[in-house]
Amino acid sequence: MTAVALTVNGKAxxxxxxxxxxxxxxxxxxxxxxxxxxxxxxxxxxxxxxHINGKAVKxxxxxxxxxxxxDVLTIEGLADADGPLHPMQEAFRxxxxxxxxxxxxxxxxxxxxxxxxxxxxxxxxxxRHELEGNLCRCTGYHNIVKAIAAGAKAMEGRAKxxx
Amino acid sequence: MAAxxxxxxxxxxxxxxxxxxxxxxxxxxxxxxxxxxxxLRSPHAHARIKGIDGAAAVAMPGVxxxxxxxxxxxxxxxxxxxxxxxxxxxxxxxxxAPHPAIAQGKANFVGDAVVLVVAETLxxxxxxxxxxxxxxxxxxxxxxxxxxxxxxxxxxxEVAPRNTIYQWHLGDAHAADAALKAAGRITRLDLVNxxxxxxxxxxxxxxxEYDSGTESLTLWNTTQxxxxxxxxxxxxxxxxxxxxLRVIAPDVGxxxxxxxxxxxxxxxxxxxxxxxxxxxxWVSGRSExxxxxxxxxxxxxxxxxxxxxxxxxxxxxxxxxxxxxxxMSTFSSSIPTYLYGTLLSGQYAIPAIYCEVDAVYTxxxxxxxxxxxxxxxxxxxxxxxxxxxxxEMGIPPIELRRKNFISxxxxxTPVIMSYDAGDYHASLDKALKIADYDGWEKRKxxxxxxxxxxxxxxxAYIEACGIAPSQxxxxxxxxxxxWESAEVRVNPTGTVEVLTGCHAxxxxxxxxxxQIVSDxxxxxxxxxxxxxxxxDKVQFGMGTYGSRSGAVGxxxxxxxxxxxxxxxxxxxxxxLEAAEGDIVxxxxxxxxxxxxxxxxxxxxxxxAYVAHKFxxxxxxxxxxxxxxxxxxxxxxxxxxxxxxxxxxxxxxASEIVAWTAVDDFGTVINPMIVEGxxxxxxxxxxxxxxxxxxxxxxxxxxxxxxxxxxxxxxxADLPALKVDMTRTRSxxxxxxIKGCGEAGAxxxxxxxxxxxxxxxxxxxxxxxxxAQAVWRSLQKAGNRKEAA
Numbered sequence: 029m030t031a032v033a034l035t036v037n038g039k040a041x042x043x044x045x046x047x048x049x050x051x052x053x054x055x056x057x058x059x060x061x062x063x064x065x066x067x068x069x070x071x072x073x074x075x076x077x078x079h080i081n082g083k084a085v086k087x088x089x090x091x092x093x094x095x096x097x098x099d100v101l102t103i104e105g106l107a108d109a110d111g112p113l114h115p116m117q118e119a120f121r122x123x124x125x126x127x128x129x130x131x132x133x134x135x136x137x138x139x140x141x142x143x144x145x146x147x148x149x150x151x152x153x154x155x156r157h158e159l160e161g162n163l164c165r166c167t168g169y170h171n172i173v174k175a176i177a178a179g180a181k182a183m184e185g186r187a188k189x190x191x
Numbered sequence: 192m193a194a195x196x197x198x199x200x201x202x203x204x205x206x207x208x209x210x211x212x213x214x215x216x217x218x219x220x221x222x223x224x225x226x227x228x229x230x231l232r233s234p235h236a237h238a239r240i241k242g243i244d245g246a247a248a249v250a251m252p253g254v255x256x257x258x259x260x261x262x263x264x265x266x267x268x269x270x271x272x273x274x275x276x277x278x279x280x281x282x283x284x285x286x287x288a289p290h291p292a293i294a295q296g297k298a299n300f301v302g303d304a305v306v307l308v309v310a311e312t313l314x315x316x317x318x319x320x321x322x323x324x325x326x327x328x329x330x331x332x333x334x335x336x337x338x339x340x341x342x343x344x345x346x347x348x349e350v351a352p353r354n355t356i357y358q359w360h361l362g363d364a365h366a367a368d369a370a371l372k373a374a375g376r377i378t379r380l381d382l383v384n385x386x387x388x389x390x391x392x393x394x395x396x397x398x399x400e401y402d403s404g405t406e407s408l409t410l411w412n413t414t415q416x417x418x419x420x421x422x423x424x425x426x427x428x429x430x431x432x433x434x435x436l437r438v439i440a441p442d443v444g445x446x447x448x449x450x451x452x453x454x455x456x457x458x459x460x461x462x463x464x465x466x467x468x469x470x471x472x473w474v475s476g477r478s479e480x481x482x483x484x485x486x487x488x489x490x491x492x493x494x495x496x497x498x499x500x501x502x503x504x505x506x507x508x509x510x511x512x513x514x515x516x517x518x519m520s521t522f523s524s525s526i527p528t529y530l531y532g533t534l535l536s537g538q539y540a541i542p543a544i545y546c547e548v549d550a551v552y553t554x555x556x557x558x559x560x561x562x563x564x565x566x567x568x569x570x571x572x573x574x575x576x577x578x579x580x581x582x583e584m585g586i587p588p589i590e591l592r593r594k595n596f597i598s599x600x601x602x603x604t605p606v607i608m609s610y611d612a613g614d615y616h617a618s619l620d621k622a623l624k625i626a627d628y629d630g631w632e633k634r635k636x637x638x639x640x641x642x643x644x645x646x647x648x649x650x651a652y653i654e655a656c657g658i659a660p661s662q663x664x665x666x667x668x669x670x671x672x673x674w675e676s677a678e679v680r681v682n683p684t685g686t687v688e689v690l691t692g693c694h695a696x697x698x699x700x701x702x703x704x705x706q707i708v709s710d711x712x713x714x715x716x717x718x719x720x721x722x723x724x725x726x727d728k729v730q731f732g733m734g735t736y737g738s739r740s741g742a743v744g745x746x747x748x749x750x751x752x753x754x755x756x757x758x759x760x761x762x763x764x765x766x767l768e769a770a771e772g773d774i775v776x777x778x779x780x781x782x783x784x785x786x787x788x789x790x791x792x793x794x795x796x797x798x799a800y801v802a803h804k805f806x807x808x809x810x811x812x813x814x815x816x817x818x819x820x821x822x823x824x825x826x827x828x829x830x831x832x833x834x835x836x837x838x839x840x841x842x843x844a845s846e847i848v849a850w851t852a853v854d855d856f857g858t859v860i861n862p863m864i865v866e867g868x869x870x871x872x873x874x875x876x877x878x879x880x881x882x883x884x885x886x887x888x889x890x891x892x893x894x895x896x897x898x899x900x901x902x903x904x905x906x907a908d909l910p911a912l913k914v915d916m917t918r919t920r921s922x923x924x925x926x927x928i929k930g931c932g933e934a935g936a937x938x939x940x941x942x943x944x945x946x947x948x949x950x951x952x953x954x955x956x957x958x959x960x961x962a963q964a965v966w967r968s969l970q971k972a973g974n975r976k977e978a979a
Contacts, residue, residue, distance in 0.1 A: 046314060062219035063212015065444075067392040068477035072898035075392055103212030117210040121202055124863050127871065128697030129209030130393040130444025136210065152911060159906035163898070165392050165445050166697045168874030168935070169906040171867055 030093050036061070037105025045092055052076045052087035055102060063103040063133045067163065074162030077134040077141075078102045082189060084141030086161070101189075103133035106140070115186070116140050119179030120172075127166035138162050139176045144188045150180045196710035197926070200863035204716070205701040214442040217396040217413050222470035225398065226255050228460055229316035230473070231306040231323055232482060233298030236332035236554035236891020237347065240296060240305060240325060247322040248308060253315035255467050257323065258307040258459075260295035268292065268462050269429045271453055273519035274419075274670035277357045277528050277550075285357040288348035288552070290518040292428075292455035292462070298327070299347055299517035300554050301891055302482025307459050309471055332554040332891035336514035337491045339551040347517065347552045356515055356524070356550040361532040362606050367545035370506020374497030378580035384568045385958045386489035386514070386885040387878075388901055389561050391696075393444020394475040395484065397457040399464035407435040408465065412457050414438070415446040415694050416734020419671065421726050423453045423521070430461050440724035443696035447875070448560035449484050450696065451736050452521040456483070478897045486885055487561020489514040490527065490568050496576040502586055504595050506543040509535055509572060513550045513558075520559035524550065529607075529667050530565030530655070530737075536604035537573035538615045538651050538829055539595040544605045554891045560736060562875055562936040566654040574650045574941035579954050588945070589619060589628075592651050607667075608655060610827045612919045618853045619651060622831040625913055626851040634835070643837040645848075646950025650832045650942035656930030657742030657826035657923065674821035675739070676732050677747035679708070679755050681814035683800040685793035686718040689751075692732010693744035694724050697871075698932065699864040700740060706860055707745055707926075711752045713779025714792060730817070738930030741860065742826045746924040750818035758814060762795045765805040824923040828930055830854035830916075832873070834942040838950045843966025845947060847877065851913045852938065857921040857929035865931045866914045872935020873912055878904040879936075880943035884959050902959075 033042045036059060043058045055061045055078070064087055067075035076087045079101040107114040116139050119125065126132040142150065142158045150158075155173045164172060195201050208214050245257035271290040278284055289295075294303045306323050310316035331345045338344065339354045347354055371377060398411040408431045414420050417438040425433040443450060456473050464471040475483065490511050497506040513527030532546040563570075581591035596615040603609045631647055638645035658664075661672030678690040687708055693700060705719040722728055735744070756776055763781035764771040773784045782789040795814075798804055802812035835849040852869055859865050882902040886894040895901040920927030940958060947965060948954050953972035957964055 046312075048314065056219075060221075061212070062216075063214070065216070065393070066218070066474075067394065067444075068898045070477065070897050070899045072903075073392060073477070103210075107211070113210065120210050121206040124203070124867050126206060126209055127699070127867060128391070128393065128445040129205070129214050129442065130216065130391075132209050133212045153907075156906040156909075163392060163903050163905065165390055165447065165875070165903070166871045167867060168870035168872075168904075168912065169909055170870040170912050173906060173911070 032092050032096055034095060034098050034100060036100045037102055047091065047093060049092050050088055051090045051092045051095065054092040055087060061102050061104050065130055065133060067130065072163065074138060075131050075134040077137040077162070079137060079141065084138050103137060106136065115182035116179035119175045119182055123171050123175035123178055125167065125172045125175030131162060131164045135162050135164065135172060139179060142176065143180045143183050148180045148184045150177050195706055195716040197706060197860055199706065199861065201702055201706055201716065201861055203699050203702045204705060205699065216393055216442045216444055217398060217411050218474045220398055220411055220441065222398055222400055225470040225472050226309050226311060226467065227313040227316050228463060228471050228473035229308045229313060229320050230304040230456065231308065231320040233294065233301060233303040233305050235298060235327055235329050236301050236334065237330040237345065238298050238327040239330060240294060240298060241328050242326040243306060244324040245306065248319040251315065251319035251322055253311035254308065254319045255311065255469065256309040256463060257319065258293070258463060260291055260293040263291060263293050263462065264295055266462065267429065268458065269427055271455065271458065272423065272427045273521060273524050275522055275525035276668040276670065277359055277524045278668070279357045280360045285524055286351035286355065287519050288350050292458040300556055301893055302556055303517065304455055304459065307463060309463050309467060334553055334555060334887050334889060334891050336489060336512050336551050336553055339553050340549065347554060351552055354552040356519065356552060358549050359528050360547045362545040363543055364545045366543035367506045367508045370497045370543040371495060371508060374505060375500040376498045376584065378496045378576055378583055380494050380575055380579060382492045382494065382572060382575060383957060384488045384490040384492065384571055385879060387487045387561055387883050388481055388885050389447045389449035389484060389487060390903060391445030391447055391449060394477055394480045395450065395454065395456070396474040397460045398470060398472045399460035400470040401465040401468065403468065407431070407437065408461050409437045409439065410457060410461055411439045411441060413443050413450050414440045415443065415450045415696060415736055417694065417724055417726050418692060418732050419734055420453050424458060424461065428458050430458065438726045440694055443694070446696045447562040448487065448564055448736055451734065452485055452559055481896045481901065482556060482893060485520045485557045485559040486516065487558065488568060489558050492572055494572050494576055496580060498580060502584060502591055502594050504539055504541045507535060507541055509546045511548045513548055514553050514555065515550050516553060516555045516557035518557050520557040523557060523559040525669065526560050526565045531569050533607045534566050534569035534653060534655060535573065535606055537570070538597060538653050540597045541605065546606065555887050562872065563933040566933065567937045567940060570650065570652040570937050571941050574652065575944065578649065578945040588649055589623065592619065609824065611824055611923050612921055613827055613829050613855060614917060614919050615651060615829060617917045618829065618855055619831045621915060621917055622833050622851050622853040625853065625915055626833040626849065638837050644840055644950040646836050646838065646946040648834045648942045648945025648949055650938045650945065652938040653827055653829040654933060654937050655825040656738035656828055657822050658737035658739045659825055660823060661821050671733065672821065673733055674819050675743040675747045676730065676817065676819050677751045678815065678817040679748065679751040681755060681796050683797050685714060685796040687712065687714065688720045688722050689748055690722045690729045691744050691748065692729055692734070693740040694735045698735065698740060699861065703860045703864060704745065704748060707748055708752065712792060738828070738932040741928040742921065742924050742930050743820060743822055745926060745928060746822065747818050747820035749925045750820050751816045754816035754818060755814065758816065759795050761810055762799045763790055765810065766790050766794065766798055822923055826857065826921045826923055826929040828854060828856050828934055830934060830938065832938040832942045834946040836946040836950055838947065838965060840969060843962040843969060845960065845962065845965055847910045850910055852935065853915050853917060854931065854934050855917045855919055855929065856931045857918060858927040859916065868931045869914050869935045870912055872933060873939045874904050874909055875936040876939020877909060877943060880940040880958050880960060882908065882959050
C-alpha cells in the first residue's frame with residue numbers, strides 16, 4: 029500500500045492505497061466523490077475529466093500516487109455547495125446541454141478548461157475540435173456546443189484560479 | 192401556468208443534480224459489506240468447456256467465491272428467455288435455445304461468461320480470475336449471417352438446425368409477385384444494415400443484496416424497465432418470488448434499447464449475493480460492454496420495388512436475414528419482424544407487400560433492440576429504394592415521393608399497421624424550405640469550384656411508436672401487455688407525487704411529466720415530484736423504450752388526473768356546500784358555477800385528508816388515484832430529413848455540411864427536450880451511416896472491441912442541426928402525442944447515404960461510408976473525376 033496526500037476541492041485529503049489505484053478510483057471509492065464518472069477503459073470518453081493543478085486531465089490516466097501534493101478540482105467543487113452554480117453549469121442547464129447526465133461532469137470540466145485556454149469568444153468549430161476527448165451519446169453535441177459558447181461568455185470577468 | 196404548461200420549453204428539474212455531480216447512478220451506490228464480481232469470459236467464439244480448475248483462484252487473497260455454470264445449474268437457476276414468440280411461416284414456433292447466466296458445457300460467443308469470481312475488491316477478483324484455468328476445445332465458429340444457414344456450417348444450438356431461429360413472413364406473396372411480374376419498372380437493391388454497439392456512456396452495472404431475515408433480494412440495476420426485469424428474474428429464472436425481489440433502477444446513464452434486456456450478469460450477481468451472504472457489485476468495463484451488451488441491427492436484405500409506367504409504386508418484395516447472435520435476447524425476436532416488416536409501407540401507398548425474414552444464430556454477441564429497433568432497418572430499405580428508383584427513372588426524388596405519399600387517413604397498409612394521422616406533404620415542403628432547396632444548384636456549383644462533390648439526400652421516414660396496444664401485440668406473440676401505469680398521490684399540503692411505470696435515462700420525464708400535472712392541477716411545477724424506477728414504490732410498469740413514454744406513460748397520468756379531479760370535486764362540493772355537478776375546476780380553484788364561492792386546490796387537498804367536512808360513508812378520505820392506460824393504436828411519427836454532404840473526390844473524405852429535420856410528433860409537451868431527442872437520434876444515425884460498425888473476424892473475434900477501434904461520433908463529426916416540426920395530433924391518445932425518441936436514428940442513415948451516393952454518382956456504397964469506402968466506390972464506378 030502507498031500513502032498519498034493531496035488537496036481535493038480545497039480540502040486536504042490522505043489515503044493509503046493499492047499502488048495501482050487510479051485517481052478516478054480514489055475520488056470515487058475513497059472520497060465518495062462520485063460525480064466524476066467512468067465511461068471507458070481506454071481514455072477515450074472523457075467522463076472522468078477533472079482539473080489537476082488547474083488543467084483538465086482524464087483522471088483515469090493517472091495513478092493517484094503520481095500526483096502527490098497536487099490540487100484537484102472535481103465537478104463537486106466547481107461551485108460552492110450553498111452558492112450559485114458556476115456559469116458553465118448554468119449554461120448547460122439553460123441550453124439543455126445534457127440528457128442522461130453521465131458525460132456531463134467531464135464535459136463541464138473540459139469546457140471550463142477550454143475557456144481558460146481559448147478565451148471567452150469560442151466559435152462552433154473551435155468548440156467541436158476541443159471536444160475531441162469527450163464523448164456524448166445522447167445530445168448529438170448540438171446543445172453542448174451552444175452551452176459551452178454561452179458559458180464561455182458568462183465566465184467573462186472570472187479569473188482562472190491560480191495553479 | 193403557461194410558463195411551465197404543455198408546450199413550454201421548461202428547463203429540466205433533474206439537471207441540478209447532474210450538473211453538480213450529485214446524481215445517483217448504480218456505480219455511485221455502495222452497500223455495507225459489498226463485495227465485487229468479475230466475469231471471466233470466453234476468449235473463443237465457439238468452444239466446448241472441457242473443464243474448469245478454480246482451485247488456485249480460490250486460494251487468492253480476498254476471494255469469496257469462484258462460481259461456474261455447473262454451480263448455477265446445481266442451484267437450479269433457470270435460463271434467460273426471449274419474451275416474444277414468433278412463429279415461422281410453416282406454423283412452427285421459434286427455436287429458442289437455453290441461455291444460462293453462466294455458460295454450461297459450451298461457450299457460444301467471445302464474451303460469454305464462463306466463471307464468476309467474487310472478491311473483497313475488484314482488483315482481487317480480477318487477479319484471481321487470472322488464476323482460473325479453463326480447458327477449452329475450440330470449435331469452428333459461425334460468424335456471417337448470410338451463410339449461417341448453409342448445410343456445411345456447424346450447428347450452434349441443438350434446438351436450431353441450420354442455425355435457423357424462424358422463417359417468418361408478412362403480407363401477400365402472390366399479390367407482390369403479381370405486381371413485380373406486371374411492373375413497368377423494378378428497382379432492386381442489396382443492402383447490409385451494419386451491426387452497431389449501443390454504447391450508452393454509462394456502462395451496465397448491478398448491485399445485488401440478500402436479506403436473510405426476510406429472505407428477500409434487492410437489485411440496483413442499470414435498466415430501462417425494472418418491473419419486467421423483476422418479472423423475468425422471478426417467474427422464468429426462478430431467483431426469488433416476485434414479492435421478495437425488489438429492483439431499483441436509479442439514475443441511468445443512457446440506454447438506447449441496450450438496457451431494456453434482462454442480462455446474465457444481474458442474474459448471476461443476485462445468485463452470488465444469496466450464496467455468499469454479502470452484497471455483490473458488478474460494473475462493466477467499456478471493452479467488456481463491447482463483448483457482452485446486446486448489439487443492434489445486422490440485417491442482410493434483398494429488396495425489389497415495382498412501379499407502373501407512371502411512377503406509382505405497385506408492389507414491394509423484401510427478403511432479410513437477421514442475425515440474432517448466440518442467444519435470443521429479451522425482445523430480439525420481435526425486432527426484425529413486427530417492428531420491421533410492419534413499417535415496409537413507409538409513407539407510401541403500396542397495394543402489395545411481401546416480406547420474408549430468416550433469423551439466425553451466429554457465434555456473436557446477442558442482437559436486440561437499439562434506438563429505432565427494426566424501424567431504421569425498414570426505413571433504410573424504403574428510402575434507398577425510392578431514391579434509387581427516382582434516379583433510375585430520371586425523376587426528382589422528391590417528386591417520386593410526392594407521387595406516392597399516403598394522403599388520406601386512416602390508412603390501412605398491407606402489413607398490419609393502420610396509420611391514424613399525418614401530413615407527409617407538409618413535412619416535406621417545410622423541410623425543403625428550411626433547407627433552402629431552391630438554392631441547392633448554386634451551392635453544388637460553389638462546392639465544385641472548391642473541387643468538392645456536393646450531394647443532397649432525403650429521408651421521408653415513418654415509425655410506429657406508442658408501443659403498444661396489449662391485445663394487438665398479444666395476438667402477434669408478445670408475452671406481455673404494453674400498457675402503462677400511473678399513480679397520482681396528492682399530499683395534505685397539496686404537493687403531488689406522480690408514480691410512473693416508465694423509466695427516464697435521459698428523456699427528462701421528471702420535467703415533462705411534472706408539466707402535465709402542473710398544467711392540469713394549476714400548481715407550481717416545483718410542487719410535483721416524479722417517482723420511477725423502483726418496484727417497491729411503483730406497483731408495476733412496462734418501462735421506457737419504443738418512444739412510448741409520452742404516448743402511453745403520459746396518457747396513464749392523464750387518466751389518473753381525471754380521477755383525481757373527479758374525487759377532488761366531491762371534496763370541494765362538501766366544503767362549498769354545493770352540488771358536485773356545479774363545481775368547476777380551473778387554474779387551481781374549485782368554484783361553484785355562476786357564483787364567487789370558491790376554494791383553492793390546497794384547501795381541498797388538506798380537507799381530503801383531515802376529513803372533517805364529510806363522513807367516511809359519504810366519501811372515502813384521501814386523494815390518491817391510479818390508472819392503467821392501454822393505447823388503442825400505435826402512433827405514427829413521421830417526417831422528412833434533408834442531408835447535404837461534400838465529398839473530396841481525391842480522398843473520399845466526406846463532411847455533412849447541412850442538416851434539416853422536420854418531424855411530426857403530434858402534441859409536444861416540451862419542445863426543448865423534443866429537439867434534444869432529435870439531435871441525439873440524428874447523431875446516432877449519422878454514426879451508423881458514416882462511422883460505426885461492429886466487426887467480427889472469421890473466427891468470431893470482435894475486432895472493434897473498444898472505443899479505440901469502434902468509431903463513435905464526436906462533436907466535430909456532426910454539423911449544427913436545423914430542427915423544426917409540423918403537427919398533426921394523434922387521435923389514439925388523450926393529448927395527441929406521437930413520440931420523438933427514435934426519429935432521428937430512423938431518419939438519418941438513408942438521408943446520409945442518399946446524399947453521398949448523389950455526390951459520387953454510384954449507388955454502391957456500404958455503411959459505414961468511411962472515407963475509404965467512399966473512395967473505393969468512386970474508384971469502382973470510375974467516377975474519380977475532377978469535380979466539374
